[in-house]
Amino acid sequence: MSHPLPQKPIRAVTFDMDGVLASSEDVYLRVGTETLRRRGRLFEDDLRHKMMGLPTLVALQTMIDFHGLEDDLTMLAEESEQTFWELAGDDLLPMPGVTETFDRLDAAGLPRGVATSGARNYAERILTIIGVRDRLRFVITADDVTHGKPHPEPYLMAAEQHGVTPAEMIVFEDSANGCKAAVAAGAYVVAVPSPHTHHHDFTGAAFVAETLSDPRIAAVLGW
Numbered sequence: 452m453s454h455p456l457p458q459k460p461i462r463a464v465t466f467d468m469d470g471v472l473a474s475s476e477d478v479y480l481r482v483g484t485e486t487l488r489r490r491g492r493l494f495e496d497d498l499r500h501k502m503m504g505l506p507t508l509v510a511l512q513t514m515i516d517f518h519g520l521e522d523d524l525t526m527l528a529e530e531s532e533q534t535f536w537e538l539a540g541d542d543l544l545p546m547p548g549v550t551e552t553f554d555r556l557d558a559a560g561l562p563r564g565v566a567t568s569g570a571r572n573y574a575e576r577i578l579t580i581i582g583v584r585d586r587l588r589f590v591i592t593a594d595d596v597t598h599g600k601p602h603p604e605p606y607l608m609a610a611e612q613h614g615v616t617p618a619e620m621i622v623f624e625d626s627a628n629g630c631k632a633a634v635a636a637g638a639y640v641v642a643v644p645s646p647h648t649h650h651h652d653f654t655g656a657a658f659v660a661e662t663l664s665d666p667r668i669a670a671v672l673g674w
Contacts, residue, residue, distance in 0.1 A: 454658040454667060457639040461672060463613035463620045464556060465606065465638070467504075468567035468574055470625035470645035471663075473581050474544045476503075480647065482534045483514070486527070492518050503648060504626030506568045506599035507531075535573070545581045546645070548663030553586050555674055562613060564589040566605040566622075568629070571595070588612070601628040606636035621671065623663065627651040641668060 470476040483494040483502070498517045502510040511527050514520065520527075556563055564587055567574050571592040578584040589612045591605050598604045610617040617637035624630045625645045633640040634655030642653035643660045653659055658667055 456657075457618070457621070457671060459616070459618045461561070461619060461621045461639065462615045463610070464561050464563040465609040465613070465620055465622050465633075466563065466565050467622075467624045467626070467629045468565050468569060468577065470546070470648060471623050471643055472546060472549055472565070472583060473577050474542065474546055475539075475577055476625075476645050476647050478535060478539050478542055481538050482531055485534055485538065486531060487514070487518065490518070490520060490522075492520075499647070500651075503651075504568055504600055504628030506593035507570050507573070508593070509599060510568075532573070543577055543580045545583070546643075546663070549581070549583065552663040552668075553583060555669075555672075557586075559672060559674065561672070562588045564591065564609055564612060566591040566609045568593055568600050568605075600626075601631035601635070603632050603636035606633045606638055610636065610638070624653075624656070625651075627653065630654070630656055639671075641665075641671075 466472050487494045502513050508524060508528060512524055515522055569592060571594045574590050574592045591608055593599050596604045596608060606622060610620050613620060620638045622633035622638040622640045623643050624633055624640060625643050625648050630640055630642055630653045640656045641658060641660055642656040643663060660668060
């Protein structure tokens with residue numbers, strides 16, 4: 452099936468982190484389940500979908516509001532962080548196609564960065580664990596922006612740090628909120644859903660890829 456081509460030659464690449472580069476979404480879902488279990492609540496699908504792709508504090512506030520919890524947001528964030536690393540174990544791995552894609556980007560001379568809704572302490576540690584941190588030009592986190600996804604600020608900042616226009620940047624996203632942010636920024640967007648986000652609305656993306664190894668990605672980047 453045909454898909455829109457970039458309006459300008461692609462000069463830079465920006466990835467979302469959770470579910471695109473790292474298998475961390477599985478851990479986040481277990482954290483949500485455990486956090487609410489302690490409070491006698493369930494982590495319903497509707498809540499999961501609302502939280503997916505949002506900055507950490509916004510996501511946790513969504514949880515508080517959804518269930519009418521009396522928790523202090525800062526304390527809940529600290530508890531969630533501790534639970535995340537307790538549950539992560541050896542489960543943080545690169546998503547399919549990541550290593551191959553980075554090798555091809557190296558060969559093509561295309562710089563890459565990350566724009567994630569996670570906090571910097573999470574992002575730096577996760578990217579180091581999966582072995583790609585030193586292969587990135589920059590990492591933009593929720594701590595670096597005033598407005599997180601679905602606002603375009605993270606991807607506008609990414610284009611600025613790359614030194615390109617948004618139209619010269621390809622973005623890989625796996626959530627509706629992330630896709631909205633990248634599309635609004637004017638980037639060329641490819642959706643790469645994780646097992647938890649395949650049902651999301653990716654309106655505005657050029658196409659939806661099964662993994663980063665999708666041959667259409669190679670065609671767009673001229674591999």
